[in-house]
Amino acid sequence: MTTAASVYAQGLVKKFGGLRAVDGIDLEVRQGEIFGVLGPNGAGKTTMLKMLATLLPIDAGQARVFGVDVAREPHRVRQLVGVTGQYASVDEDLTATENLWLFGRLQGLRSADARAIARQLLAQFGLEEAASKPISQFSGGMRRRLDLAASLITRPPLIFLDEPTTGLDPRTRGQMWDTIRGLVSGGCTILLTTQYLDEADQLADRIAVIDHGRKVAEGTPDELKTSVGNSTLQLELAPGADHDLARQVVWRVAGREPVLTPESGRMNVPMETADAAADVLIGLRQAGVTITAVSVAKPTLDEVFLTLTGHDTGDADEPGETVRDEPFLEVR
Amino acid sequence: MSTVTTASAQPGIRVRTSVVDPATAVARARPHVSLGETVSQTFAMAWRALKKMRRNPEQFFDVTLQPLLFTAMFAYIFGGAISRVPGSAGVKAYLPLLIPGIVAQTVLTTCMSTGVQLREDMEKGIFDRFKALPIARIAPLAGPMMADLVRYLIAAGLTFVMGVIIGYRPGGGVLGVLGAIVLAIFTGWAVAWIFTFIGTMARNARSVQGISMLILFPLTFLSNAFVPVSTLPGWLADFVKVNPVSHLVSASRDLANLGVISGEVGWTLLAGLVVIVIFAPLSVYSYKRHL
Numbered sequence: 001m002t003t004a005a006s007v008y009a010q011g012l013v014k015k016f017g018g019l020r021a022v023d024g025i026d027l028e029v030r031q032g033e034i035f036g037v038l039g040p041n042g043a044g045k046t047t048m049l050k051m052l053a054t055l056l057p058i059d060a061g062q063a064r065v066f067g068v069d070v071a072r073e074p075h076r077v078r079q080l081v082g083v084t085g086q087y088a089s090v091d092e093d094l095t096a097t098e099n100l101w102l103f104g105r106l107q108g109l110r111s112a113d114a115r116a117i118a119r120q121l122l123a124q125f126g127l128e129e130a131a132s133k134p135i136s137q138f139s140g141g142m143r144r145r146l147d148l149a150a151s152l153i154t155r156p157p158l159i160f161l162d163e164p165t166t167g168l169d170p171r172t173r174g175q176m177w178d179t180i181r182g183l184v185s186g187g188c189t190i191l192l193t194t195q196y197l198d199e200a201d202q203l204a205d206r207i208a209v210i211d212h213g214r215k216v217a218e219g220t221p222d223e224l225k226t227s228v229g230n231s232t233l234q235l236e237l238a239p240g241a242d243h244d245l246a247r248q249v250v251w252r253v254a255g256r257e258p259v260l261t262p263e264s265g266r267m268n269v270p271m272e273t274a275d276a277a278a279d280v281l282i283g284l285r286q287a288g289v290t291i292t293a294v295s296v297a298k299p300t301l302d303e304v305f306l307t308l309t310g311h312d313t314g315d316a317d318e319p320g321e322t323v324r325d326e327p328f329l330e331v332r
Numbered sequence: 333m334s335t336v337t338t339a340s341a342q343p344g345i346r347v348r349t350s351v352v353d354p355a356t357a358v359a360r361a362r363p364h365v366s367l368g369e370t371v372s373q374t375f376a377m378a379w380r381a382l383k384k385m386r387r388n389p390e391q392f393f394d395v396t397l398q399p400l401l402f403t404a405m406f407a408y409i410f411g412g413a414i415s416r417v418p419g420s421a422g423v424k425a426y427l428p429l430l431i432p433g434i435v436a437q438t439v440l441t442t443c444m445s446t447g448v449q450l451r452e453d454m455e456k457g458i459f460d461r462f463k464a465l466p467i468a469r470i471a472p473l474a475g476p477m478m479a480d481l482v483r484y485l486i487a488a489g490l491t492f493v494m495g496v497i498i499g500y501r502p503g504g505g506v507l508g509v510l511g512a513i514v515l516a517i518f519t520g521w522a523v524a525w526i527f528t529f530i531g532t533m534a535r536n537a538r539s540v541q542g543i544s545m546l547i548l549f550p551l552t553f554l555s556n557a558f559v560p561v562s563t564l565p566g567w568l569a570d571f572v573k574v575n576p577v578s579h580l581v582s583a584s585r586d587l588a589n590l591g592v593i594s595g596e597v598g599w600t601l602l603a604g605l606v607v608i609v610i611f612a613p614l615s616v617y618s619y620k621r622h623l
Contacts, residue, residue, distance in 0.1 A: 006354070031354060053464050066358045076361040078466035080354075089461035093384045105376040106467050108369060150461065157354040
């Protein structure tokens with residue numbers, strides 16, 4: 001059993017009415033890694049996580065956690081996974097200590113043990129000063145930390161984190177990242193969802209990119225970034241400029257194929273470093289290609305999507321994409 | 333607490349370094365919740381509900397004000413009218429009929445709020461965690477209901493106290509009154525499963541309130557709680573006689589006024605058990621389905 005993947009899913013499907021929120025996702029999370037599920041709002045990340053955490057029934061496909069079937073033995077799966085949701089799932093009327101004590105008692109700890117673990121966890125998460133304050137006085141970051149602490153009471157070998165830093169300020173976000181890294185160094189496996197490329201980049205050993213309920217790419221952050229570049233040179237070619245020539249110049253100087261954006265005359269060049277922009281610009285001028293606007297930007301999630309899927313993140317209305325949402329066109 | 337400064341300086345990175353080995357955890361994971369675990373989880377949930385009650389004392393308004401107000405109001409409004417009937421012995425003679433009736437009505441109204449509060453609770457984030465924990469599905473429902481036994485006790489006890497203050501002298505003595513209180517609490521707990529079921533079904537807390545009122549009002553008022561059945565027209569009397577609330581009221585009167593455990597007590601217990609057997613599994617099923 002030791003060789004069983006932490007999470008193994010095959011052909012996962014969740015339907016809400018006619019909408020296939022999760023549309024046949026395969027997933028394999030290895031033991032001891034941080035696996036990031038990256039995608040925009042509504043891509044099906046949370047739905048997928050809820051199915052794996054036994055919170056939603058699986059409509060089709062199968063899932064196993066450490067070899068235990070999620071649909072057939074949900075009670076056993078719940079003993080193996082700690083789940084931290086998008087919204088604080090602690091009791092507002094209780095104090096931090098009381099919350100942790102309650103979750104410890106519910107999971108079979110004796111009263112004194114539950115109290116000891118609560119104290120220990122609050123210290124580890126820097127919440128000891130707030131231990132006897134009601135949660136309603138907690139900041140957003142403190143709530144998230146308490147929430148995560150509550151998932152660790154029984155030291156489950158697998159943790160699900162649903163958008164752990166959405167809505168947090170940058171400093172608190174950095175602290176959360178450190179905490180998550182600390183968990184993995186203790187032997188935990190983590191499956192997290194995020195809509196931030198940099199978060200997946202910072203934390204994840206491997207990333208699956210999800211869009212419209214489907215997995216569109218999977219790999220290490222480096223592998224994904226190589227397909228997009230570390231930064232992007234955005235060019236607007238003058239009317240009448242030779243697009244083919246420009247493309248050839250870019251290919252010769254930067255060694256990459258530029259991406260044409262839907263607006264005609266715009267061109268995105270993925271680059272390893274921003275420095276390479278100068279080489280491309282010099283190359284274009286020497287070749288006589290006139291440009292009207294230039295900018296250099298870090299690749300955004302939009303660009304990952306543009307590169308991986310050929311449409312950007314907000315493009316639900318694109319013809320061909322909507323077809324999947326129509327119930328009468330559904331293919332079993 | 334010398335660690336306070338370091339804790340606030342870098343709250344993020346000090347995390348325990350060992351977790352349970354996956355193979356051990358899988359081997360240890362049990363397929364089902366045992367009965368003992370279910371009971372202790374229900375008690376933990378009841379503890380939570382009691383803590384919340386203490387932090388929100390306004391939750392006790394209904395169980396304190398209603399018995400006080402209703403007892404005085406009904407005694408002097410209806411009691412006054414009934415005592416005008418020739419041959420009647422006045423308000424004081426109406427109290428042995430009225431007080432057990434108000435006990436029944438107050439406890440049933442109180443158990444309605446069990447459903448409403450459960451629904452409000454279910455809409456909060458903490459229920460997501462309850463669902464993800466390896467605990468009995470019935471515990472989050474049964475826990476708050478156990479805590480509500482305290483509310484039924486307050487409601488039933490205060491009604492008798494108020495009755496005694498305005499002149500009620502229960503013939504069944506202390507034991508008879510205690511018996512009537514215990515019976516009312518049991519019935520309240522049983523009937524609360526109906527409202528818990530509605531709580532898991534309805535769209536929001538407000539609709540729970542609406543549906544519950546619709547069920548509760550005819551049951552309490554179309555009973556013998558406030559008036560003798562002999563004063564009712566035949567068709568109404570037939571309904572009132574089979575209404576379980578009437579059995580509870582009659583049983584309470586027998587206990588409190590006569591100190592007698594009559595057949596009515598048996599009927600009330602049976603009706604309560606039937607309600608539990610039907611609505612407890614329905615509630616758990618509905619709660620699981622709404623996961």
